[in-house]
Amino acid sequence: MADRRGSPLSRGSQGDDHWLVRPRTIRRLWIAFALVLAFTVLAQAGVAIKAYFGIDGWPGFAAAFGFLCCLLLVLVAQLLGRLLKRPDDYYDA
Amino acid sequence: MPDLLPPGLWLAGGALLIGVLRGPARAALVLALPLVTLWAVWQVPDGIVASREFLGFVIEPVEGSPVRRLFAVIFSLMAFAGGLFAFRQAGGRELAAASLYAGSAVGVCFSGDLVSLFVWWELMAIGSMLVVWCGDRQATRAAGLRYAIMHLTGGALLMAGIAAHATATGSIDVAALTATTPANWMILAGLLVNVAAPPVSAWLADAYPESSATGAVFLSAYTTKAAVLALILLFPGEPVLMAIGTWMIFYGILYALLENDARRILAYSIVNQVGFMVCAIGIGTQVALNGAAAHAFAHIIYKALLFMSAGVVVYRTGLHRCTELGGLFRTMPLTAVCGIVGALSISGFPLTSGFTTKTLISEAAKGDGLMLLYFLLAAASAGVFLHAGIKFPWFVFFQKDSGLRPRDAPWNMAAAMLLFSFLCLLIGVYPQPLYALLPYPVDFDAYTAGNVLFYLQLLLFSGLAFFLLLPLMKRTQTLTLDFDWLWRVALYRLGAGALATMDLAAERVVQMSRFAGARLASGLRRHFGEDGGFARSWPIGTTALWLAVLLSFYVLIHYL
Numbered sequence: 001m002a003d004r005r006g007s008p009l010s011r012g013s014q015g016d017d018h019w020l021v022r023p024r025t026i027r028r029l030w031i032a033f034a035l036v037l038a039f040t041v042l043a044q045a046g047v048a049i050k051a052y053f054g055i056d057g058w059p060g061f062a063a064a065f066g067f068l069c070c071l072l073l074v075l076v077a078q079l080l081g082r083l084l085k086r087p088d089d090y091y092d093a
Numbered sequence: 094m095p096d097l098l099p100p101g102l103w104l105a106g107g108a109l110l111i112g113v114l115r116g117p118a119r120a121a122l123v124l125a126l127p128l129v130t131l132w133a134v135w136q137v138p139d140g141i142v143a144s145r146e147f148l149g150f151v152i153e154p155v156e157g158s159p160v161r162r163l164f165a166v167i168f169s170l171m172a173f174a175g176g177l178f179a180f181r182q183a184g185g186r187e188l189a190a191a192s193l194y195a196g197s198a199v200g201v202c203f204s205g206d207l208v209s210l211f212v213w214w215e216l217m218a219i220g221s222m223l224v225v226w227c228g229d230r231q232a233t234r235a236a237g238l239r240y241a242i243m244h245l246t247g248g249a250l251l252m253a254g255i256a257a258h259a260t261a262t263g264s265i266d267v268a269a270l271t272a273t274t275p276a277n278w279m280i281l282a283g284l285l286v287n288v289a290a291p292p293v294s295a296w297l298a299d300a301y302p303e304s305s306a307t308g309a310v311f312l313s314a315y316t317t318k319a320a321v322l323a324l325i326l327l328f329p330g331e332p333v334l335m336a337i338g339t340w341m342i343f344y345g346i347l348y349a350l351l352e353n354d355a356r357r358i359l360a361y362s363i364v365n366q367v368g369f370m371v372c373a374i375g376i377g378t379q380v381a382l383n384g385a386a387a388h389a390f391a392h393i394i395y396k397a398l399l400f401m402s403a404g405v406v407v408y409r410t411g412l413h414r415c416t417e418l419g420g421l422f423r424t425m426p427l428t429a430v431c432g433i434v435g436a437l438s439i440s441g442f443p444l445t446s447g448f449t450t451k452t453l454i455s456e457a458a459k460g461d462g463l464m465l466l467y468f469l470l471a472a473a474s475a476g477v478f479l480h481a482g483i484k485f486p487w488f489v490f491f492q493k494d495s496g497l498r499p500r501d502a503p504w505n506m507a508a509a510m511l512l513f514s515f516l517c518l519l520i521g522v523y524p525q526p527l528y529a530l531l532p533y534p535v536d537f538d539a540y541t542a543g544n545v546l547f548y549l550q551l552l553l554f555s556g557l558a559f560f561l562l563l564p565l566m567k568r569t570q571t572l573t574l575d576f577d578w579l580w581r582v583a584l585y586r587l588g589a590g591a592l593a594t595m596d597l598a599a600e601r602v603v604q605m606s607r608f609a610g611a612r613l614a615s616g617l618r619r620h621f622g623e624d625g626g627f628a629r630s631w632p633i634g635t636t637a638l639w640l641a642v643l644l645s646f647y648v649l650i651h652y653l
Contacts, residue, residue: 018423021494037557040550049543052459053467062471062550069472070479070558074565077350084574085351088414091572091581092232 037063097142099154099203100133100165104172104196105216112189123180123188127172130199134165141205150265153205160386160532164322165202167390168195171314171397178401178509179307182408187227191311194220198315202322207255207265207280210323214251214287218244221316228304239581240300243286243293244316251283270327281328287320288371289364290337294344295577297364302356306408309356310400314393317367321374321389330377335466338375341368342473349480350566351573353414355489356403359396362439362481366392369473372466373454379533380460384453386531391446391520395438398513399485402432405506406489409499415568420494425501429490431510438517440482441474442552446520449539450527452548456537474548475555482552483559488568 019025041060051057107126111119137157144153172195179188197220200213222244225237257276259265270277289297301312328334345365352358366388373385405428406421407413422429434445441447451474458467502510520527528535539545559566621628 020422021420033553033557037553040546040553043546044550047542047546049547050541053464056468056471056547060550062547063554065468065471066475066551067554067558069475070555071562073346073472073476073479074350074558074562077347078565080347081351081571081573085569085571086574088353088570088572090574 097137097155098133099143099200099209100130100137100169101196101198101200101203101213103130103133104169104192104199105220106196108189108193108196108220111192112185115185119185119188120180123176123192124173126192127169127176127195130172130196131166131169134162134169134199137162137165137203144205147208150208150259151206152209153266154209155203156205156267157203158532159530160322160325160382161202163386163390163530163532164318165199166530167393168198168202168315168318171195171311171393174397174509174513175307175311175314177512178310178404178506181503181505183305183307184227187224187305187308190220190223190227191308192220194224194311194315196220198319201319205267207258207267210267211248211252211255214319214323215248217315217319218248221312224308224311225300225304227308230303233303236300236303239577240296243296247283247286247293249283250279250286254279254281254283267326269329272328272331272333281331284320284323284327285337288317288324288367289341290371291340291344292576294341294364295575298348298352298357298360298575299577301360301363302354302413306404309360310397310404313359313363313396313400317363318389318393321367321370321385324371324374325382325385329374329382332375334371334375335463336375338368338370338372339466339469341365341371342469343476344368346473346476346480348573348575349484351571353416353568353570353572355406355413355415355418355485356400358415358481358485359399359403362477363396365473365477365480366396366439369451369454369470372470373457376454376457376461376463376466378457378461380453380537381457383528383531383533383535384450384457387450387453387524387527388447390527390530391438391450391517394513394516394520395435395446398431398435398510398517399439399481401506401510401513402428402435403485403489405502405510406499408506409502410497412497414570415488415492416570418489418495418497419492420490421497421499422490423494424498425490427507428502428510429486431514432490433486434514434517436482436486438521440478440552441548442478442482443540443545443548444518444521446517446524448548449521449524452539452544453535453537471551475551478552478555479559483556484566487559 041063044059049057049062055061104126107122111122111126114122137155139157139159141153142155142157144151146152172192175191175195176188179191183191194217197213197216201210201217204210204213218241222237222241225240226233228237254276255265258270258274258280261274261276270280272278272281286293297317301309304312324334341364345361345363345368349358349361349365352361370385370388370392373381373388405425406418409425410418412418438445438447441451455467455470458470501507524539528537619625
């Protein structure tokens with residue numbers, strides 16, 4: 001979340017004074033987010049997720065699966081980017 | 094029963110009037126024609142309504158069925174919302190082209206035979222081409238041309254397939270085919286060009302972002318979804334579609350993750366979402382086809398909403414790169430909120446339309462015991478949240494403060510966004526009316542506690558991954574090469590190289606012939622020229638000597 005401070009382009013008057021981008025708000029948002037995340041996993045104690053293939057009923061399976069898949073996708077995208085990224089005027093030249 | 098005119102004629106024919114009229118009359122027409130079309134769509138009963146004998150074939154321009162009606166309804170609704178979004182900002186040419194485009198998509202829906210389908214299909218290609226060309230970006234012309242070439246090639250494939258199929262079977266009826274003959278392969282390939290299947294997926298992300306702020310909204314809706322309907326009608330349960338769909342799903346995610354242009358991110362995610370539908374058509378069970386149809390319906394709404402939100406940003410700022418945007422939520426709260434509703438819907442977040450429709454497809458994979466596909470779909474759902482659900486709103490409306498303080502959407506654009514946001518949420522909380530329109534009875538409830546919890550875990554932890562991996566998501570001013578590199582660069586270079594080689598060869602031939610000519614000329618001159626041996630006058634002594642030599646030779650031969 002390093003980019004919150006605003007870029008050199010910044011020329012707005014109220015700019016970063018907006019309550020949504022204050023560091024305190026962001027900290028609170030993170031805490032709230034963490035609580036929600038924890039809740040969704042813990043809720044599995046009370047609510048059974050129906051397993052269709054066995055493994056998908058494990059506690060926290062969807063959470064771990066979602067997180068790891070995203071990690072994998074981002075890493076694969078990075079590798080693909082190394083190989084295939086070009087400056088965006090590539091075809092104009 | 095008296096013949097009904099194809100409902101698509103209203104919009105397609107009205108395009109001519111829209112192009113001619115100006116001011117309030119044009120506005121009224123742009124808003125009224127889709128509603129008239131919607132009414133006309135409802136008048137079409139199930140079964141073949143109109144048919145004619147033509148060149149020994151039965152032409153059936155109007156045939157109704159639940160799935161055809163479903164697509165025609167959403168196409169008409171889309172024409173209305175798109176018209177509302179665009180009628181004050183877009184030019185007459187673009188509005189006319191969009192009307193032709195929408196009308197021909199509705200025409201495709203009700204085509205009972207392959208020839209009518211082909212005619213509407215080509216009209217749709219022309220309409221969409223014109224919409225692309227109404228864009229105002231520098232690359233618009235070239236991108237439109239590439240789009241045209243791609244779709245005319247696809248159309249030619251389709252036509253060749255239809256002709257071969259008609260010759261072989263004597264029938265041009267639109268009915269389920271199997272990809273077992275070359276004719277059917279060509280038909281399938283022609284359809285796959287329009288769903289942006291590999292290896293030609295690139296046309297979509299190439300052309301759509303080059304259209305105008307309003308044009309992309311129309312483009313996002315029709316071409317690919319009309320092709321999805323054609324696949325449902327012609328190739329349900331074709332196994333190869335599962336593989337193609339899965340490829341499209343992950344292609345869309347990976348390319349969107351690497352993309353910097355805000356609307357190109359959305360374009361890649363069209364390929365991704367259409368991949369879900371193609372996959373479902375490949376599964377081919379009743380639940381799966383229901384899922385494909387329902388997802389297409391919901392997808393048109395939230396994808397248009399996303400393109401509207403991005404379109405307002407482009408309209409207000411003239412910028413389209415994530416690296417130049419950011420922090421727009423301050424002055425464009427409505428556009429941001431509507432964009433977020435669209436983003437949550439595309440991600441299939443509970444309470445939005447993606448949740449009640451995309452889960453039908455997962456349900457179909459479960460029901461068919463397709464474990465690998467099911468987990469791939471789940472991974473893709475996580476990936477959608479990553480590349481479109483968070484990435485799009487984050488980089489456009491939050492991220493950093495770009496210092497831009499544009500005004501929020503004009504009233505008509507805002508109204509169109511609010512209408513589609515409302516529909517996204519309505520289908521999310523109350524999907525029963527949509528389920529009732531589906532081709533097969535639905536026995537499915539997305540809102541079981543376990544199902545909701547599963548998707549909440551999946552999506553929220555994907556969100557966590559996004560924010561933890563933010564440094565890796567940083568946008569760069571780059572594009573990503575695709576298969577189209579083969580014809581945009583490699584083929585061009587090959588052609589240019591061949592031309593250069595031919596030039597060189599021609600030059601060599603000229604040089605060599607010049608050289609040979611020069612030598613011939615100098616040889617002739619040497620022997621027959623002024624001083625050449627054959628041209629000089631010879632002295633009598635020399636002649637006498639030569640005669641003596643010849644005579645002695647003769648004498649010699651005589652005695653031998």
